[in-house]
Amino acid sequence: MDKVFSNKRDIAVFVGPTLLLFVAIVLVPIFVSSYYSLLDWNGIGRGEFIGLDNYIEMFTSSRALNSMKNSLLFAAASVFLQLPVSLLLALILASSIKGEGFYRTVYFIPVLISTVVIAQLWSKIYNADYGMLNTLLKTVGLPELARDWLGRRETALVASFIPILWQYVGYHMLLMYAGAKSIPSEIIEAAKIDGASRVRTALSVIIPLMKPVLKVSLVFSVIGALKIFDLIYVLTGGGPFFVTEVPSTLMYTTIFDTFRYGYGSAISVFIIVECLVFTIVINKLFRTE
């Protein structure tokens, strides 16, 4: 029997193609990017080796630093604004409320829609002349609040946060809901018999038991914010005057608009390392507690 399941050729046939694709397309490029990041190179001919100069430039350029600041603000907004709303919704729905399935299904719809569509939709919502937001403001008698939300420096960044927070609230809600539902009902019943109120039960019984799923949500919202590309690229392209730029869009324009392949690669390496560091830190935080 063991002979049949340990035939080397069969194993190679089963796992070989996957491994090959994975190594060639997912793993090797990381090293290639790291190498590119040490070059001064416009993609034509050979690049010149310049050591860590691209990284030094990245950490001293106010444009790059601003993009990093934006992605960190984005991560903070996800963690402190989006996740609490998701948690609240998840706890309400998990408490067997009327319409549980309906609400869950509806809240989740935006998650499935392409971010390109979401971004185009929100650019119409924000449109200065005919957009939904300004029309609403005029309808309720607050025309002085209407403005060009994405076109002005003061509002562009916040206005570009909102669509993504809106889109993924339902995703974290679903993860947390599943986590809350997987808690054995006896534990919750026991708390109730002990006279704990609903809020009390949620705070001291349900939420502590949801720790694993809360960790997943935290990692996803932080990493998702650090990697964000689609929404900003379509909605503002990083403008006006780079105020909404994030590392991914800066990487993209550096490579494909200004043809600075080395510097762009340094930004991509920064994004990978940043994501890795945050994943490890969040996992550590949850382990030691």
Added chain:
Amino acid sequence: MPAAISERPGRSRAAGTVGSILLQMFLILFAFVQIYPLVWLAFFSLKDNSEIFSGEVLGPPRKFLWTNYARALSEGNVLTYFLNSVLVTAATIVLVLILSAMSAYAIARMKWKLSNATMTLILLGMMVPIHSALLPLFMVLRNLNLLNTYWALIIPYVAFGLPVAVYIIASFFKSVPREMEESAVMDGCGVYRAFFFIILPLVRPALATVAIFTFISAWNELMFAVTFINDTEYQTLTVGMMSMVGTYITHWGVVGAGLMIATIPTIIIYLLLNKQVQQSMIAGAVKG
């Protein structure tokens, strides 16, 4: 992995009628916030400019202007983008399913020294953002003259889709009893036949999960699509939408129709299989 979605039997004692009415109002309001922008999109996809620009942008269209859809499909090239998306997504799903099922099987069931190491490597791969591969892949695809072909998207989509897929299917294999395939092999059926005719049918639920998850990510992907394809003939919906919006910047109705066409397949799948889609997104939550 979080457990399946199932409704617990409702509680018999309503905990304060006023409280639960307020709660329902909050939930309905939130549902409205989540859904109204999409309804609004559906509305303006059926309007003409005079209606949109006369300040009646919020409500339903006075008369349904289906010609917006016809214009988007033909003049706006959305039909081409749509078919390209279907082709790329379908090929990605099929390849991901075959490759991940085979390798998950080898990892979970076959006996070889490096099987655990391989699994760890693939799990690590789930954390790699696609940003890291963008420029190196662009260079390779350019040198191989593969830019502006379907393969330029299918190959990277498959490679980046494999880690989660292998993880999901391998975990599922662990719940399938070994006796089935062992007795099959004992009866003289080779590993390949045992795999395709006995094992694969058993892991159908895991395959469905992977298929849905892969569909959502391939259908919606933008970064590779915008970089590797600039020929309209091969553009998928996400990139196509961007160029269409540029062309029809003042024709909201046509743009809206294009966005609706890009979204409708996902919505139909979701309406038909909403529990399965939700479970699949939960299972996919191992990807960072």
